[in-house]
Amino acid sequence: MTASPKSGDPAQREVPAVPGRLPLLGHTAALLRHRLAFTSDLRSHGAVVRVYLGRLPLHLVTTAELAHQVLTVDTDKFDKGIFVDKLRRAFGNGLVSTNGDFYRRQRRMVQPAFHRRPLTRYSETMTALADELANSWRDGRTVSLDRVMQDLAISIVGRTLFSADFGSSVSAGIRAHTPTLIRLGVVRALSPAVLERLPIPANRRFDRAIAHVHRVVDDVVDSARGDRDDLLSALLNARDEDTGAAMDRQQVRDEVVTLLTAGTETTGIALAWLFHxxxxxxxxxRRVHAEVDEVLDGRAATVADVGRLPYLVRVITEVLRAYPLWLMLRRTNTEVELGGVRLPAGTEVGFSPHALHHDPRYHDDPDRFDPDRWLPERAAAVPKGAYVPFAGGLHHCPGHAFAHLEIAIVAATLAARWRLVPVPGRPVRPRVIGLLYPDHLPMTTRSR
Structure with a gap:
């Protein structure tokens, strides 16, 4: 006679399904309609819960400990998840969409482009373009700050990638279609597979955006010789440490598209929220202005100044806590025990950085904007997994230092000369796609 399984056996433990599942759609409608509220409420159902994207089960973890396990402790047991499957047409085999040995090879080849010495070179572009923007403003002018900051981020990444080849036509193509690619891509990633094949306007716009961005990047990559001091040349000249092989042009294109998209929306939106x-x-x-006045005295910030702006750095850290990625998904590549539950290979797993960043278990008064929560003695109390703006572990964003540096240089340069004042009667609300976008952000420039 076979013994009955113990009630505590992880293989037998039932993962609670979140209420509200609909036929065919699963939880997709609720997930897309009530995004932040839906993911924030998941913790009330358990440490590991099950939701359905259409018919596909998705296991979401709701504690910092389990998020840290997924990202870092068991990083080798997880690959990119369903987001990547649905976005591979856009990103090809770039870092954001690959796994396993190929991902490790590509990361080794790409990572040197973001080491200290090249970052110092790239920072000169950040300083020059931030100073150019500060010089272009006039007192009392109203600007759409979210659009301005995204355009600036595209210019910075474009110039560091393409050097002199980032002309007006290349810039216009990237500016016009990259936001569409990112925003509609997230909606597609969360929608049932059947919707991808329908000739609806959103699908047509997404496909057009992919085609345009690829065409622009292909033209620049095909004409590049790798003899410039830019990111594109670094990619063209990179060699695999084991074989000595270079990336082919298709692979370079995929990495460039990844850098253009992942490297523009995040920093542009963070800068917009910072001034908000x-x-x-x-x-x-007042504290930011006092600090930048003491360090900069009205000039543009450089990489050498960032270490002398500790309060501004804490402000940036707090912005990234308050306005992070909404969802992060992974897929098990082997059996994993997670929160007392054994999950087989191929299980879709995820968590909400936004929910963790606003969880009162880990962050006191989480809805209050408090840069001093990142003073060393307070930051030390934040558990691993409770602050993950750039993921972690094997798939930690290789461009995180670039992003931090860019935000700091731009924010300091603008704050040294300008105050940005909200337009009365125009309340700003987050619009959740993958990131949290302002639904609009008109602000008036006031000379300091």
């Missing part, structure tokens, strides 16, 4: 929060928090704004 300064305007909402006068005491924070």
């Amino acid at each position: 929060e300064l305007a909402r928090n006068p005491s924070v704004e």
Whole structure:
């Protein structure tokens, strides 16, 4: 006679399904309609819960400990998940969409382009373009700050990638279609597979955006010789440490598309939210202005200044806590025990960085914008997995230092000369796609 399984056996433990599953759609409608509220409420159902994207089960973890296990402790047991499957047409075999040995090879080849010495070179472009923007503003002018910051981020990444080849036509193509690619790509990734094949306007716009971005990048990559001091040349000249092989042009194209998309929306949106929060928090704004006045005295910031701006760095850290990625998904490549549950290979797993960043178990008064929560003695109390703006482990964003440096140089340069004031009667709300976008962000420039 076979013994009955123990009730505590992970293989027998039932993962609670979140209420509200609909036939065919699963939880997709609720997930897309109530995005932040839906993922924030998951912790009330357990440490590991099950939701359905259409008919596909997705196991979401709701604690910092389990998120850290997924990202870092068991990093080799997880690959990219369903997001990547649905976005591979856009990113090809770039770092954001590959796994396993190929991913490791590509990361080794790409990572040197973001080491200290090249970052110092790239920072000169950041300083020059931030100074150019500061010089272009006039007192009392109203600007669409979210669009301005995204355009600036595209210019910075474009110039560091393409050097002199980032002309007006290349810039216009990237500016016009990269946001569409990212925003509609997230919606597609969360939608049932059947919707991808329908000739609906969103699918047509997504396909057009992919084609345009690829065409622009192909033209530049095909004409490049690898003899410039830019990111594209670094990619063309990179060699695999084991075989000595270079990337082919198709692979370079995929990495460039990845850098253009992943490297523009995140920093542009973070900068927009940063100035929104300064305007909402006068005491924070005063401290930032006092710090940049002491260090910069009205000039543009450089890489050498960032270490002398500790309060601004804490402000940036707090912005990335308050406005992170909404969802992060992975897929098991072997059996994994997660929160007392054994998950077989091929299981879709994820968590919400936004929910973790706003979880009162880990962050006191999480809805308050408080840069001083990142003072060393307070930051030390934040558990691993409770702050993950750039993922972690094997798939930690290789461009995180680039992003931090860019945000710091741009924010300091603009704050040294300008205050940005909200337009009365125009409340700003987050619009959740993959990132949290302002639904609009008009602000008036005031000379300091």
